[in-house]
Amino acid sequence: xxxxxxxxxxxxxxxxxxxxxxxxxxxxxxxxxxxxxxxxxxxxxxxxxxxxxxxxxxxxxxxxxxxxxxxxxxxxxxxxxxxxxxxxxxxxxxxxxxxxxxxxxxxxxxxxxx
Amino acid sequence: xxxxxxxxxxxxxxxxxxxxxxxxxxxxxxxxxxxxxxxxxxxxxxxxxxxxxxxxxxxxxxxxxxxxxxxxxxxxxxxxxxxxxxxxxxxxxxxxxxxxxxxxxxxxxxxxxxxxxx
Numbered sequence: 115x116x117x118x119x120x121x122x123x124x125x126x127x128x129x130x131x132x133x134x135x136x137x138x139x140x141x142x143x144x145x146x147x148x149x150x151x152x153x154x155x156x157x158x159x160x161x162x163x164x165x166x167x168x169x170x171x172x173x174x175x176x177x178x179x180x181x182x183x184x185x186x187x188x189x190x191x192x193x194x195x196x197x198x199x200x201x202x203x204x205x206x207x208x209x210x211x212x213x214x215x216x217x218x219x220x221x222x223x224x225x226x227x228x
Numbered sequence: 229x230x231x232x233x234x235x236x237x238x239x240x241x242x243x244x245x246x247x248x249x250x251x252x253x254x255x256x257x258x259x260x261x262x263x264x265x266x267x268x269x270x271x272x273x274x275x276x277x278x279x280x281x282x283x284x285x286x287x288x289x290x291x292x293x294x295x296x297x298x299x300x301x302x303x304x305x306x307x308x309x310x311x312x313x314x315x316x317x318x319x320x321x322x323x324x325x326x327x328x329x330x331x332x333x334x335x336x337x338x339x340x341x342x343x344x345x346x
Contacts, residue, residue, distance in 0.1 A: 154237075156232075219273035
């Protein structure tokens with residue numbers, strides 16, 4: 115099993131450009147998450163999904179959109195990138211809603227917005 | 229709302245010594261899970277250990293143990309016999325009720341950077 119994969123690994127954008135980050139998992143997990151990691155701030159939840167066709171806002175959703183058209187994929191979109199969105203983005207998946215199950219993380223995408 | 233606090237931005241430990249990384253949490257949920265993740269310089273997030281709020285015994289996984297003190301709302305990670313490969317960022321996290329819909333969200337602390345000295 116590949117686990118959780120993210121595409122691309124690195125990307126540089128200019129202000130105002132758009133892009134989509136792809137997350138894929140092969141563990142048949144219901145829950146998927148997008149986080150951003152900034153120095154000194156830990157991981158902050160952007161959006162998450164509790165199943166195919168569902169999405170919900172997390173802690174810092176502004177400027178991002180997501181879609182979960184297939185159970186195994188969770189897409190994160192930036193419609194008009196801003197320098198404040200320079201960050202490392204992590205995707206994660208989880209089996210279900212039990213508080214006793216850990217999340218499985220992808221390798222991360224390092225995004226720089228100039 | 230749930231909150232995780234890690235008060236140690238950085239720690240040093242001598243190789244082969246034990247080290248404790250602090251984590252306190254705040255929640256009113258009756259059931260929750262507590263997790264520790266390791267993030268080496270390569271960037272990936274590695275799950276280390278888990279503790280359930282109703283677990284009577286502290287969790288252990290090899291050289292990792294979780295010192296769970298429910299009344300004090302603390303979930304400290306203890307690493308025994310530190311190795312050079314333990315140098316990394318360590319994040320404490322909690323999974324609890326999200327305010328209406330189940331245990332959907334996970335809240336992370338800001339992390340502790342551990343450096344193991346030869």
